[in-house]
Amino acid sequence: MSDQWIFLNGEFVRKEDAKISVYDHGFLYGDGIFEGIRVYNGNIFRMKEHMDRLYESGRSILLNMPYSQKELTELVIKTVEKNGLRDAYIRLVVSRGPGDLGLDPYKCPNANVVIIVEPLAIFPKQLYETGIDIVTVPTRRNRPDVLSPKVKSLNYLNNILVKIEAHLANVSEALMLNDQGYVAEGSADNVFIYKKGKLLTPPGYIGALEGITRNAIIDIAKELGYDVAEEPFTRHDVYTAEEVFLTGTAAEVIAVVKVDGRVIGDGVPGEHTSHLLKQFRKKVIEEGEKVNLPDENLHVS
Ligand code: PMP
Incomplete structure (x- = not known):
């Protein structure tokens, strides 16, 4: 079992248990948004700029964010702390969530929120x-x-x-x-x-x-x-x-x-x-x- 903790819709789960529905519109249609953020020596670089960009992306595509920007910022910090990594790459994904097989995002009331924190795969x-x-x-x-x-x-x-x-x-x-x-x-x-x-x-x-x-x-x-x-x-x-x-x-x-x-x-x-x-x-x-x-x-x- 891996030691990596993933934040998934309100709880921390092990990597192996971090699963979402195949009806998620992020999976079916690429309907969602994301950020890639970096932690350097225990400091999250330009966190506010990344979160601003995420929330602007969300506003632009009318994606209902289940957390306020402040709450999600704190959750990102908590996920880094939970994984205990001083140097890491953070992937923050908010997808439209599960719906039916049609395109209609109004049938997806619950966005999926995923925060992955991984050790950096440094460029050679x-x-x-x-x-x-x-x-x-x-x-x-x-x-x-x-x-x-x-x-x-x-x-x-x-x-x-x-x-x-x-x-x-x-x-x-x-x-x-x-x-x-x-x-x-x-x-x-x-x-x-x-x-x-x-x-x-x-x-x-x-x-x-x-x-x-x-x-x-x-x-x-x-x-x-x-x-x-x-x-x-x-x-x-x-x-x-x-x-x-x-x-x-x-x-x-x-x-x-x-x-x-x-x-x-x-x-x-x-x-x-x-x-x-x-x-x-x-x-x-x-x-x-x-x-x-x-x-x-x-x-x-
Ligand atoms: N352009 C595209 C299309 C990207 O996906 C990225 C990576 N996020 C960048 C530019 C570089 O952006 P950033 O410096 O915020 O990582």
């Missing part, structure tokens, strides 16, 4: 040293007026198709463009380019999720005096950038050294990317929502 250290190769793919980003990428919904097929195309091209990640050909984001991360003293990332309206890591990097870059802007750019700008990097809760900041066969800069992680990663890692252990953990070295799983 070597990738931070070498950087990664990526490609752009034919799959376009959902248009914001169709299914807004700002809603962090359980419907990730758009992103999954991108991941499949990345695999088919023998790389681990890919960039998607929006319907006008502007660069939007990766399958599960945001993109930045650095060129001629300017740091750019696509604005939300292009079709990028407003990533918490992305926003933290914008803050850090501003504090460091970078000329940083949210501005649309094309593949040409990526190919000719001096540095390219991706950001996300799991990946943090990862250098991209080749895009569609074009070597970026010198083909190794650039000084600005490395500097921003260093500053980011400094920030994550300094700030955050404190979790009460009894013992510095206690790791349950």
Whole structure:
């Protein structure tokens, strides 16, 4: 039996016992929302921003949240404490809940709330040293007026198709463009380019999720005096950038050294990317929502 405790609809259950109905509309239709959050040294990074994004997603799709934002925030903290992990990845899922086989969400009165806390599957250290190769793919980003990428919904097929195309091209990640050909984001991360003293990332309206890591990097870059802007750019700008990097809760900041066969800069992680990663890692252990953990070295799983 695993030592991992899952929060499921009001109680803590063992991983093996954490089960929900096959009539759940999250399962049947991808009807629901989620967040991926990270705990660094007993501090939950940008907890409020993650919870704000979750509740905004819920409001946007008229999902009845069974807990207030404050209550759910406390439940997330409790789940981290229950699992006794100082460094962890939190997956918070709120699905529409069980209904019948029709689409109608009004027949799903009880949302399912799941909080999973796991030890971090850290990205291989070597990738931070070498950087990664990526490609752009034919799959376009959902248009914001169709299914807004700002809603962090359980419907990730758009992103999954991108991941499949990345695999088919023998790389681990890919960039998607929006319907006008502007660069939007990766399958599960945001993109930045650095060129001629300017740091750019696509604005939300292009079709990028407003990533918490992305926003933290914008803050850090501003504090460091970078000329940083949210501005649309094309593949040409990526190919000719001096540095390219991706950001996300799991990946943090990862250098991209080749895009569609074009070597970026010198083909190794650039000084600005490395500097921003260093500053980011400094920030994550300094700030955050404190979790009460009894013992510095206690790791349950
Ligand atoms: N874009 C998409 C589509 C994502 O799924 C994620 C991961 N949540 C990101 C960007 C990065 O966002 P964050 O920094 O909040 O993890």
